[in-house]
Amino acid sequence: MNSKSHWEKVYRTKLPTQVSWYRPHLDVSLQLIEEAAPNRDAHVIDVGGGESTLVDDLLARGYHNLSILDISSTALDEAKQRLGATSHAINWLCGDVTTMPLPGHHYDVWHDRAVFHFLTDPLDRTAYVRQVARSVKPGGHVIVATFGPEGPTQCSGLDVVRYGPESLHREFGINFRLVKHLAELHRTPAGSIQQFTYCYCNVSSEPS
Numbered sequence: 001m002n003s004k005s006h007w008e009k010v011y012r013t014k015l016p017t018q019v020s021w022y023r024p025h026l027d028v029s030l031q032l033i034e035e036a037a038p039n040r041d042a043h044v045i046d047v048g049g050g051e052s053t054l055v056d057d058l059l060a061r062g063y064h065n066l067s068i069l070d071i072s073s074t075a076l077d078e079a080k081q082r083l084g085a086t087s088h089a090i091n092w093l094c095g096d097v098t099t100m101p102l103p104g105h106h107y108d109v110w111h112d113r114a115v116f117h118f119l120t121d122p123l124d125r126t127a128y129v130r131q132v133a134r135s136v137k138p139g140g141h142v143i144v145a146t147f148g149p150e151g152p153t154q155c156s157g158l159d160v161v162r163y164g165p166e167s168l169h170r171e172f173g174i175n176f177r178l179v180k181h182l183a184e185l186h187r188t189p190a191g192s193i194q195q196f197t198y199c200y201c202n203v204s205s206e207p208s
Contacts, residue, residue: 011074036141042108048115050075098127117146138205148195176201
C-alpha cells in the first residue's frame with residue numbers, strides 16, 4: 001500500500017476525533033504561529049492539515065491567507081464540509097509534500113504537526129527540507145512538531161523517527177536559525193500520553 005492509499009484508508013475508517021493526534025485546539029501551534037506572524041495578512045501553510053481544527057482557529061483569529069496541504073483528499077473533504085461556506089476562502093492542496101509543486105518564496109509561516117516524523121527515508125527528509133527552503137520567504141518562519149525522544153516508535157501502523165530539538169533542527173541545517181523549542185505532552189483520544197518536540201526556526205534571508 002502506498003502512502004496516499006494508507007492515509008485515505010485511515011481517514012475513511014476513523015472519525016476525526018478518533019485519530020491519535022487529534023486535539024480540539026492546537027494551542028502550542030497557535031501560540032507559535034501568532035508569535036511568528038502577528039500580521040493577519042501573513043501567508044500560512046499547514047502541512048498535513050487534513051482534518052485538523054487549526055484552520056478554524058486561525059480563521060477565527062483573523063488570518064485569511066491560508067493554505068492546507070494533505071496527502072488525503074478524504075481528510076481535506078472532511079475539513080471543507082466542517083467549515084461550510086468558509087472553506088472557499090482556503091487554498092486546499094492535495095498531494096505529497098515531498099514532491100508537490102509549491103509556489104516559490106510565498107509563505108510567511110510553514111507549520112507541520114506530525115508529518116515530518118513519518119519521513120523515515122533520508123531522501124524524503126532532504127526533499128521535504130528543500131521544499132521548505134524553496135517555498136518559504138527569506139526571513140520567514142518554520143514550525144515543525146514531531147514525536148519527541150520518549151514518544152511512540154510507530155503511529156497508524158507506520159514507523160516514525162523521534163527527535164529532540166537539536167536533532168530536529170539538525171535535519172534542516174544552518175540556513176534555519178532555531179528561535180525556540182518546546183515540548184508538549186499530548187493526550188490521545190484513547191487516553192495515552194505522547195511526547196512531542198516543537199522547533200520554531202527562521203529561514204535565513206541570505207542562504208549560504
